[in-house]
Amino acid sequence: MISLKQIRYALAVGQTLHFKKAAEMCSVSQSALSTAISELEKQLGVAIFERNNKQVLVTKEGELFLQKAQNIKREMDDLVQLSQLSKSVLSTELSLGVIPTIGPYLLPKVLPKVRELYPDFRLQIVEDQSHVLVDMVRRGEIDVAVLALPYPTEGLLTLEFWQEDFYWVSHKDECPTQLDEITSSQMELDKLMLLKDGHCLKDHALEACQLQSVKQRSDFQSASLHTLIQMVAGKLGTTLVPQMALDQLITPQSELRALHLNEPSPHRRLAFIVRPNFVKMQDVSELIKIFKSQLKTADSPI
Template sequence: MISLKQIHYALAVEKFLHFKNAAEYCAVSQSALSTAINELEKQLGVTIFERDNKKVLVTPLGKDILQQARKIKLDVDELYLLSQMHKQPLSMPMSIGVIPTIAPYLLPKVLPGVRRLYPQSQLKIVEEKSSVLVDMVRQGDLDTAILALPFPHEGLIAFEFWQEDFYWVTHKDDKLADREEIRSDEMALSHLLLLKDGHCLKEHALAACHLPGNQNDTGLSGTSLTTLVQMVAGQLGTTVVPEMALDSLLANSNELRAVHLNEPGPHRTLAFLIRPNYVGTANIESLIACFREQLSN
């Protein structure tokens, strides 16, 4: 009979396409994992993985089998979680994905409150880009993910919990640095520094400033807001950052000024994404209540 252990091992091999790495991920020996995979293929009478000394490939039929195996694993995970619903909220381990333009600014504000209200909580945080996190939630590798909307998330349910505007960050010597508000048509858009492609904050900033998606005339970009702000401090241009990040990014700099972007908002919405059949909705609601309380203080 096919076991859940075999399914778990097979999905790990699919994820890493490497038996040794899959074995380390599953905390078993490579020989034990290989034996379980071989037995699974023997029971099914099909080859799921083609392997040699250099690579591992998933066969066409193997892809269909693993897709069904993933559904089985999700159903079992949901069944186990359902059995724990009578316990206190957040008393079971929970995996949460967070995008890089939210994680370093949101988590320090909210996690102390979570620990205080739910000392038994066991949160595993995974930081990745939005597209990766959406796939991980869909596949069951994460319980939920915190993203900034709008962002495509077909097939998932969004629980919005916070909205915020953007601020234009410039050097103190800029002639507009002392303004309290600024419209996008007043900014020197040719000097606007943006994140690299693949970061949803770039798209949100462009949308808030009413700019096309190919706007990046400076030829300069960064992989993090911290990098962009450092470039602004070096007078290489200006940038746009979310309100939540201002304290962290500008706290130790006397060279920078932040001016509210006076364009229709909110400029982005933060939300938890879950699968439609996820049974831990009560945990999400508990986190939302806690997050809102901490962010409002």
């Protein structure tokens, strides 16, 4: 009989395409994992993986098995969580994915209140880009994720909880003193620095400015808003940041100035994404309630 342990091992190999890394992920020895996979293939009568000293490949039969195995694991995880439904809200562990342009600015505003109200609640944080988190939620590797919309999330529920605009940030010496807001047509686009490709914040900023792209320096590609702000402080260009990040990126003593981007709002929307059959929706609803409350309290642009 095929065991859940074998299924978990096979999924780990399918994810890493590496037996040693899969064994480390499952906290077992490589020999134990290899033996379990070999026994699984013998039980099935088909090879799930092709392997040699250099690489591991998934066979056509293996792809079908891993797809069904992922569904089985997700259903089993949901069954385990059913045993926790009788417990009070936010009293057990929840895994939450966040993208780098949300996590550092959202979590410090909301987690202290969550901890104050629910001291026994355990939150496991995973930070990664949107496409990775969407796949992790779909596969059941994490419970929920917070993303910036619009973003494709087919097959998942999106529960919006916040909307915000972008602010144009420049050095005070290079900011038009007569302006309180700025439009995309008023910006010097050749000086605008955005995150490198792959970050949805860049796509949302371009969409807010009604632009397809901007010409960026080929010798500088940042994955961090903090790095962009340091570049602006050095008078090397300007950038766009979400309202949520202003209080961390720009202090009152800063040499920087932030102007509201006067383009159709909202410029981005924040939402929880979750599987439709997720059994701990009460926990998600309570987190949304707290997040909304704390963000309203902290809603104070520079």
